Amino acid sequence: DIQLTQSPSFLSASVGDRVTITCRASQGISSYLAWYQQKPGKAPNLLISVASTLQSGVPSRFSGSGSGTEFTLTISSLQPEDFATYYCQQLNSYPLTFGGGTKVEIK
Amino acid sequence: EVQLLESGGGLIQPGGSLRLSCAASGFTFNSYAMSWVRQAPGKGLEWVSAISGAGDATEYADSVKGRFTVSRDNSKNTLYLQMSSLRAEDTATYYCTKCSATCWHAWFDPWGQGTLVTVSS
Numbered sequence: 001d002i003q004l005t006q007s008p009s010f011l012s013a014s015v016g017d018r019v020t021i022t023c024r025a026s027q028g029i030s031s032y033l034a035w036y037q038q039k040p041g042k043a044p045n046l047l048i049s050v051a052s053t054l055q056s057g058v059p060s061r062f063s064g065s066g067s068g069t070e071f072t073l074t075i076s077s078l079q080p081e082d083f084a085t086y087y088c089q090q091l092n093s094y095p096l097t098f099g100g101g102t103k104v105e106i107k
Numbered sequence: 108e109v110q111l112l113e114s115g116g117g118l119i120q121p122g123g124s125l126r127l128s129c130a131a132s133g134f135t136f137n138s139y140a141m142s143w144v145r146q147a148p149g150k151g152l153e154w155v156s157a158i159s160g161a162g163d164a165t166e167y168a169d170s171v172k173g174r175f176t177v178s179r180d181n182s183k184n185t186l187y188l189q190m191s192s193l194r195a196e197d198t199a200t201y202y203c204t205k206c207s208a209t210c211w212h213a214w215f216d217p218w219g220q221g222t223l224v225t226v227s228s
Contacts, residue, residue, distance in 0.1 A: 001169075034214040036152075043202055043221055044144075044152065049214035053153055087152055094166045096142070098152040 002090050004025050012107045018076040021102045028068045030091040034062035035064055035073045038101075039084045047086075048073065073095035078104070109133040109217055111203050116222030122225075123193050129186040129203030129219055137161065137181040140206040142215060143188050145199035155201070156188065157210040166210075171197075193226045200224075 003026040013019050023033065031051040036044040043062050048064035051071055061076040075082055083106055088099040115127040129141070143155040154176040157166045165177050176189040188201050201219040207213035 032212055036215075038152075043218035045218070046214055049216075055216065070124040077117075089152075089154075089215070091210065091214060094156070094211065095158070095168050096154040096210060098154065103149045 001019055001095055002093060004028060004088055004090055005017075005100035006088055006102050008085075009100060009102060011102060011104050013104060014107045015078055015080060017078045019066055019078050019082075019104060021073045021086055021088075021104075023066075023071045023073070023099050025071075025090055027070045029090045029092035031067045032090060033064075033066070033071050034089045034091060035062075036087045036089065037082075037084045038087065044053050044087065055063075075104075109205060111151055111156070111205065111219035113201065113203050113219045113222040116201065116224045118225045119193055121194060121226055122226050124189070124191040125193065125224060127188040127190070127201055127203075127222060127224070129188075131184045131186065131203075131205070134205070136179075138182040138208070140208065140210045140213070141179065141186045141228065142204050142206055142210050143177060144202045144218075145197075146202070146221075147196075147199045152201075153199075156207065158186070160208065178190060190224070193224075195226050198224060198226045217228075 005024045035048040038044040052064045085103045112130045116162040158177045162179045174192045178187045202221045204215040204218045
C-alpha cells in the first residue's frame with residue numbers, strides 16, 4: 001500500500017500568511033494526487049486534482065504542485081475561511097489512501 | 108446540481124449488520140464510479156470501497172474486505188454499502204462520493220453529508 005505523510009500535522013498561522021503543506025508518498029504516484037479541505041462537522045471539499053488542477057470555484061490563492069513522491073499545497077494569503085483541516089489523497093493505485101491531515105488554526 | 112444523500116446509519120451492536128444507502132441526483136449515475144470513505148470520530152479520512160459505473164468491478168480496503176459489500180442499483184440511482192460482522196473500530200461517519208469514469212486516476216467530487224454508524228453494545 002502507498003503511504004502518504006503530510007507535514008506539518010498542525011499549523012498555526014495568521015490571516016495574510018503564506019502557508020505550505022507537504023505530502024510525501026512512499027512510492028511514486030505520478031501526478032495522481034488530490035487535495036481536500038474539511039471544516040468541522042462538514043464533508044470534505046475537493047480543492048485540487050491531479051496535483052495542480054484547481055477546481056472550479058476554488059479561490060486562486062490555493063495552488064498545488066509536485067509529482068512522483070513529493071507534493072505541496074500552498075495558500076498564498078491565508079483568509080479567515082481557510083482555517084480548516086487539509087488532506088492529500090493518492091489515486092494512483094488501490095487502496096486509495098489519504099494523508100493524516102494538516103489542521104490549520106488561527107495564531 | 109449534483110447531490111448525494113446518505114442514509115441508514117445508526118447504533119448497532121458488535122457483530123451486527125447494517126446497510127447504508129446513497130441517493131444520487133443531478134448526473135448520469137451509471138456513467139460514474141462511486142466510492143465510500145469513512146471518518147472515525149476526531150480522526151482522519153479512510154477510503155473504504157469503490158465500484159464501477161456498471162457495478163461490475165469493486166475494490167475494498169483491507170480493513171473491510173470480506174465484511175463489507177458495495178453495490179449499486181442504477182435504475183434507482185442509488186449506491187449501497189452492506190456492512191456485516193461490525194466491530195467497534197467501524198464506528199465512523201460514512202461518506203459517499205462521486206468519482207469520474209473510474210475512481211482510480213481520478214478524484215472524489217462531490218461528497219455527501221455523511222451518515223454516522225456507531226458500533227457499540
